Amino acid sequence: MYVLEYATWPGLIGTLCDELDGLQLQYVVDANTATVDAYDPWRLSQKIRCAQNAFVRLSYDVPRPKALLGQQYWDEIVATARDIVGRGEYQTVMLDAAGADSSVMQRIIQLLGTTLGLSVVADEADLLMRIRNRAGFWEVLFRITPRPLGTRAWRVCNYPGALNAVVAAAMVRFGGIYAEDRILNLACGSGTILIERLARGPAAKAIGCDTNAEALACARQNVAAAGNTRQIVLESWDATQTPLPEASVDLIYIDLPFGQLIGTHHTNLTLYPAMLYEASRLLAPGGRMVVITHEIRLLRSVLEEIVTLQTTDEVQISVGGMSPLMVLIEPARR
Secondary structure, three states: OOEEEEEEOOHHHHHHHHHHHOOOOEEEEEEEEEEEEEOOHHHHHOOOOOOEEEEEEEEEEEOOOOHHOOOHHHHHHHHHHHHOOOOOOOEEEEEEEOOOOOOOHHHHHHHHHHHHHOOOOOOOOOOOEEEEEEEEEEEEEEEOOOOOOOOOOOOOOOOOOOOOOHHHHHHHHOOOOOOEEEEEOOOOOOOHHHHHHOOOOOOOEEEEEEOHHHHHHHHHHHHHOOOOOOOOEEEEOOOOOOOOOOEEEEEEEEEOOOOOOOHHHHHHHHHHHHHHHHHHEEEEEEEEEEEOOOOOHHHHHHHHHHHOOOEOOOOOOOEEEOOOOOEOOOOOOO
């Protein structure tokens, strides 16, 4: 049995807990992490899409990290690391810890690297080791995959400003998952949201549109890598004026330009109202819309003007140095 710690972005712990609830797992929450007991962390983690990282955690009631080098503790630490390394391609190891440059911490990571035959690096390592003191215990954590869970295998094409896959997975859960949904992703970019939605189950229809040819080419590569070529239709439509009929879409996703890597605040002043009015036109009775943006004030002001829409839920998150707002919107009740 392993103690497995899932970590997600600030603001998304509730979504991660919903996912664990759906798997009928018992867990303990602490800030942005959820801890579960698992016999096979690797198989379980294949089902988890709302965690950015997964760590196996070992806890020791010792006064100082130097004691971790004692034979009774060190043997378990090495055995756990070997178990992880034996399941993938690992060449490098790094330590993430307060005082990582101290002689004791350096002795620990250098010895581990030598024992496992891995090169010790300062960052971007395959095997990530963390050491921390919590509630009087010294804890050793190992990430169970060479890359974060949020780094999806299907992302073969990276596009500037692409939405983090974990955030996209949270948007999917936020909007609900129903097989009969007719789905549209306005300004779909490299396809992240639609791929994450289809990973959760089938849909009656899934369309993504974007006027950026480079983004659509990137999306086609990612969609193919995810095995969704037949399920996801990509169109070069203007997201402010699509050819779809009125009230023909059950679920709309919009990752609005944040005005930094993509777009500017000036262009957003015109783009946001145009896209949201079009979304309002397309949304079927009983439909839902999930929108995310870092331009929160602008989004709120536009939504106040569109009387046909109402906000029913929202959550603010923190990712990549930004704090975007994710909003669930439905047709206004009359």
